Amino acid sequence: MGVVALESFEPALTPSLDHRDSHHSDQEIPSIDLLPFFEPDSSPGIAAGRERIIQEIARACEEWGFFQVVNHGLDCDLITQSLRASKDFFDLSMEEKMKVRPPPGTCPVPMGFCHNSGIDGLVERKEHLFFFAEDGSPTKSPDSFSKYNVWPVKPQNFSIVRERLIVEGQRTAIFLLSLISRSLGLPDNFLYEHYKEKMNALIMLFYPVSDIPEDIGLHKHQDGNILSVVAQNETEGLQVLKDDKWITVKPRTGSLVVNVGDIVQVWSNDRYKSVQHRVINNDQNVRYSFAFSCVPGVSTLVAPLPQFTSEIQQAPRYREFQYGEYMMYRFENKKIVSKNSEEITIKYYSTAEE
Numbered sequence: 001m002g003v004v005a006l007e008s009f010e011p012a013l014t015p016s017l018d019h020r021d022s023h024h025s026d027q028e029i030p031s032i033d034l035l036p037f038f039e040p041d042s043s044p045g046i047a048a049g050r051e052r053i054i055q056e057i058a059r060a061c062e063e064w065g066f067f068q069v070v071n072h073g074l075d076c077d078l079i080t081q082s083l084r085a086s087k088d089f090f091d092l093s094m095e096e097k098m099k100v101r102p103p104p105g106t107c108p109v110p111m112g113f114c115h116n117s118g119i120d121g122l123v124e125r126k127e128h129l130f131f132f133a134e135d136g137s138p139t140k141s142p143d144s145f146s147k148y149n150v151w152p153v154k155p156q157n158f159s160i161v162r163e164r165l166i167v168e169g170q171r172t173a174i175f176l177l178s179l180i181s182r183s184l185g186l187p188d189n190f191l192y193e194h195y196k197e198k199m200n201a202l203i204m205l206f207y208p209v210s211d212i213p214e215d216i217g218l219h220k221h222q223d224g225n226i227l228s229v230v231a232q233n234e235t236e237g238l239q240v241l242k243d244d245k246w247i248t249v250k251p252r253t254g255s256l257v258v259n260v261g262d263i264v265q266v267w268s269n270d271r272y273k274s275v276q277h278r279v280i281n282n283d284q285n286v287r288y289s290f291a292f293s294c295v296p297g298v299s300t301l302v303a304p305l306p307q308f309t310s311e312i313q314q315a316p317r318y319r320e321f322q323y324g325e326y327m328m329y330r331f332e333n334k335k336i337v338s339k340n341s342e343e344i345t346i347k348y349y350s351t352a353e354e
Contacts, residue, residue: 027247029240030060031255034179035071058183061260065275066240068255074172076254079231081161082204083288088155090127090206090288100129100152107148109331125281126217129204132295133166144199144297162202169292170200173229176258177294180227184268186307191226191267194305195323197297201225204290207237210281217287218279222345223261224330225293230257232289241276262326262346263296266318269308274346298324318349 036049060067089097100113110117115127132146152158174192181191207217217237232238238249238257249257265274281287296302303320329344 027242027245029064029247029249029257030056030067031070031252032056032060032067033070034073037179038071038073054179054183057179061180061183061264061272064240064242065273066249066257066259066277068249068252068257069176070252070254072172072256073175074168074231074256078161078164078168081157082165082290083231083233085155085158085161086129086204086206086288086290089129089152089158089204092154096154097127100150102148102150107145108328109145109148111145111148112150124218125208125210125215126279127206131166131202133170133200133202144197146199165290166202169202169229169290172256173200173227173292173294176229177227180260180264180272184271184307191264192294194267195226195296195300197300199295199297201293201295202290203293205279205288207235207279207281207287207289209284209286211283212281215281216278217281220276220278222274222276223259223293224263224326224345225261225295226263227261227294228257228259228291229293230259230289230291232257233287235282235285235287237279237282237287238289239278239280241278246278261293263302263323266302266346266349267305267308269304269314270317271308296323298322298327300324302326315351317351318346319351321349 032053034053036043036046036053039046057067094115097113097115102111111130111132113127113129117124117126117128129152131149131151132144151162177192178188182188184191205218210217220241230238232251234251236248236251239246240249240259241247259277260272260274262274264272279287300323301320302318302323304316304318308314309316326344326346326349329348
């Protein structure tokens with residue numbers, strides 16, 4: 001992974017969301033430069049520089065649950081091509097896009113193209129493509145949902161970029177997870193190897209222009225995974241909840257947005273936070289993004305790690321649960337026809353007395 005800069009795939013766009021959000025704050029999520037991790041080990045001060053970054057990541061995960069990174073190693077040309085291929089797909093007719101779905105009743109979770117996601121009867125104003133990705137592990141789970149993937153035939157450039165994006169996107173996500181692992185005082189590869197079955201996922205999203213104040217493209221939620229890594233074009237929309245205020249994540253050239261998910265919060269016994277975030281549709285420009293997620297296999301058992309419980313005389317704040325059960329609760333809850341209007345989160349497994 002070389003040092004790169006993220007380039008816009010569209011002409012420069014002027015962010016235009018701030019005046020529409022009554023909860024907007026001038027705060028920003030932390031931005032962290034990972035350049036020292038791509039410099040030679042023999043470089044002067046390299047060890048100290050890397051340790052400083054690890055501490056910055058720890059603070060960001062404890063205080064925000066979100067941060068941006070620059071010089072992260074994901075090829076800028078690949079990001080540009082992926083966002084362009086995503087735009088070309090979402091520009092297709094609805095009839096063509098609807099072909100990119102598994103046959104009804106064949107898949108237990110929503111895969112491929114979707115334009116009617118939401119909760120409690122409220123449709124989110126967005127479209128997305130969702131796939132599970134094989135991680136190259138020699139021991140693949142028979143329960144892997146990647147067998148249900150339906151890939152777009154059109155546009156032609158989509159198939160060219162998606163194979164490379166899955167490989168390099170996973171590589172970058174695993175690298176970032178190794179830094180988070182170190183920031184918790186664990187070995188580099190500990191968190192990634194802790195869950196034996198990998199069911200990593202890729203989602204590509206399109207948010208239309210809207211003149212409706214605070215028009216919801218993606219409802220507030222916490223990510224039910226381990227880690228999310230997001231690339232976006234220059235249109236604002238992503239917001240993070242901190243201290244009861246919605247903080248707009250300003251798109252920055254050369255950056256990826258990283259956030260820890262529910263599983264890291266459970267593993268760390270609440271040391272790191274999985275926080276609520278949402279997307280508000282912009283009033284001038286469309287927004288394109290894609291996110292790569294580290295996701296455990298459905299049979300993975302999730303519980304606070306002993307490093308953050310028994311080894312430091314702390315009671316576990318969550319009971320053990322099977323990830324597949326949690327994932328199915330969340331998918332069922334996010335159906336528009338769901339009878340439960342409140343998001344299912346890891347609080348469901350909390351050991352705290354109500």
